[in-house]
Amino acid sequence: MWAGGVTLLLLLLWGGAKIRWEKEMAREQRKAAYGFSGPTAVAIREKVGQGLALAALGGFRGLAANALMLQAHGAWEEQQWVRVRSALELATMLQPRVAVFWDTASWHLAWNAAVAAERYSGQISETKRKMEARRWVEAGRDLLERGTKAVPEKALLFQRLGDLYWQRLGDYQEAARCYREALTKGDAPPYLERFVGYALEKAGDKRGALDYFKSLRGEMGNPPNPERRPEVVEREIARLEKEVVGGKKAKTK
């Protein structure tokens, strides 16, 4: 009888000690995952069903999220865009820290779904079709913005966001901004450096592009790393200088 009492006491004492430790570890893990590490009381209060499901899946969230991505893939093959979107949103909710999920999701929404809407949607009016397509692109953009908050330490999603602004929204200033952001992460592909300049130029800011390329070349130093293609940068500097100075000359004429 008293053995039970002693045991319970032991467990409660350890319970008191471990709570502090668990809280500390959970806090550290959450910090390392930029706040996206798992269910919290707040998350559950706000969206009980989702939160509990998240918690209950425990160690098998990865499998569930993978299954949802497979579902999205299947729905894509059948051109069922609404199902694609809901599966993707669930998958990214379950595992917000998997960068490649946000990447694939934005591709399905802003590229595949949007193009399908523009070409094959049931609408007769072209304007309406374009509007629908635009909604898909914006959905993709919003999703990707959320993604950059969930995985802010990698370049991938910022780069993809930049691509989205460039290719799907024609907003080259924003594209440049995104590419710049991506470059601060340390794992961006080397060619992205030059894309900032190209985006600036496409946005109409040739002066800005020129300044950028000049400072980029300066930053490469002597001798420059050949992977960074300094000759391409120098070529761009030369071309832009001709255009900018020539333009000025044209203006002052």
Place this chain on the structure above:
Amino acid sequence: MSAAVQTHLLRKEFGLGWFRGRVLALEGLEMEVKKGEVFGLLGPNGSGKSTAMKMILGLLGPTSGSAEVCGFRAGTIAARRQIGFLPENPYFPVFLSGAELVRYYGRLSGLGGAALEKRVKELLELVRLGGEAGKRPLRTYSKGMLQRAGLAGALVGDPEILMLDEPTAGVDPAGSREIRDLILELKTRGKTVIFSSHLLEQVEDVADRVIILHRGKKLREGRLEDLLTRKNEWEVKVQGLPEGDRQELLVWLKKKGGHVVREGAPRERLEDYFLRSLPEETRR
């Protein structure tokens, strides 16, 4: 301290679960086993024999009262060091061989190394499982061999006392004889043996003192000699007396005031006849 085991008012109640009351397994047992004797625990099923044994071993805790083993309180490590136990119908890990079993029990008792190996060999020789027999897996053993292996395992810690619960249950007569011989052998080595059995004839052969339990209470206790001897009778076995003289003897006895209770050719015990009939080797 001449007592190997002593119990004082040892009592055990078992609870039957929630709200189902309690059952009294053993009531106020007073028992003493002297060092070096062979002691029999007798009684029908449910009399409390196993309960008493388990309490002496420390497997059960008493509800009240106490038990001592060689002066140590029953259940303590010191007490358990003094007893070797062979339970009724023991299951052993069947993938072990006889020698591995004894070695395992030796390591459970804290022994190891070369000393343990020597001990294993000695004990297997003692119980006649040495050599090849000891290397075979336990699942190939007969019941008698299993009991002997268990006995070796019980002895590995060199305990003072050996406790055996139904040691010959399910064993054929030849095997039983072996085990009984072993018990007597252990007695000559100065060990104390406590055992329980239903097979009363076998108890008679080896025990010095017995205790009879019934429904948790002690009915009788004492030396077999004292308990079983019919003091006012006298038995004589005669060979070579011709038939005519036998009648004369009977008449003379009656004249002298004796009442002849029984006369005639004595019967051998079936067990002895059976064992005598088997060829020499099979008796092993």
Place this chain on the structure above:
Amino acid sequence: MMSCLRRISAVAGNTFLEAVRQKVFAVLLVFALVLVGGANYFTEFSFQEQFKFLKDLGYAAISLTGLLVGLLGAAQLIPGEIERRTILTALCRPLRRWEFVVGKYLGLATYLTLMVAIMALAVWGVLGWKEAQFLRAEGLEPAAAAAIRAEAMDPRLLQAVLLVGVKLAVVAALAVFFSTIATSTTFVMAMTLLVYLIGHLQSVAREQWLETGEAARWTVKIFLAAVALLVPDFNLYNLIDEIVAGNVVLWRTTLEVVGYSAVYVGVLLAAAACMFEGRDI
């Protein structure tokens, strides 16, 4: 000291051998087949996604198999011996009860470690095979090849295996603890499974309990407190998800969780030994 270790290792060794004799290796074979099958199933996805699918499948399979084996094994550990009466000959030795409990657990833990190690090697093997496949397919463009290699031979995968292992160790210790307070193996397995599930909600309960003001009813507070104090936080092991996602996880973080698990196992075994001490056999 020496004899104490001898006794514990005798119990542990015997338990380990008994476990190995069960024909669980058939289970391992099924596991390997599932893995290999899964490896070739999703070829229309990018290689990052395929690697993720494979790793998730691998670790989930290890977890599930380990959970089943661990639960069944641990629930049997002490009740099984009582049923088969082999416990009588063990406990009448000059062997302390706690040594018996610890030895039994260590035997099972060693067996589980071996199983997890074998399965982890299988996962690693399949990843290597996939890596070779991808490298052949995608050609040898340096950036892509480097990325493929990094995904396949990620040294952080070792951390993931370690976390899977210690999580199972805690579950096994829970089962051993429950087996000292009950004799029915079904009860033990059911209770352990229940605690395992609740353990994934423990962090929520803990936060709720620590934050809730006087507004909540005291019955709710007591329930939350009980969960927070008595149940392990299994969400701490979700680091595995981060590792599979390819994100940075420091060894320090992992080792802290390992340390927590070790202490938890110790506490549970102490509790089990305590309950077992006075128990009638």
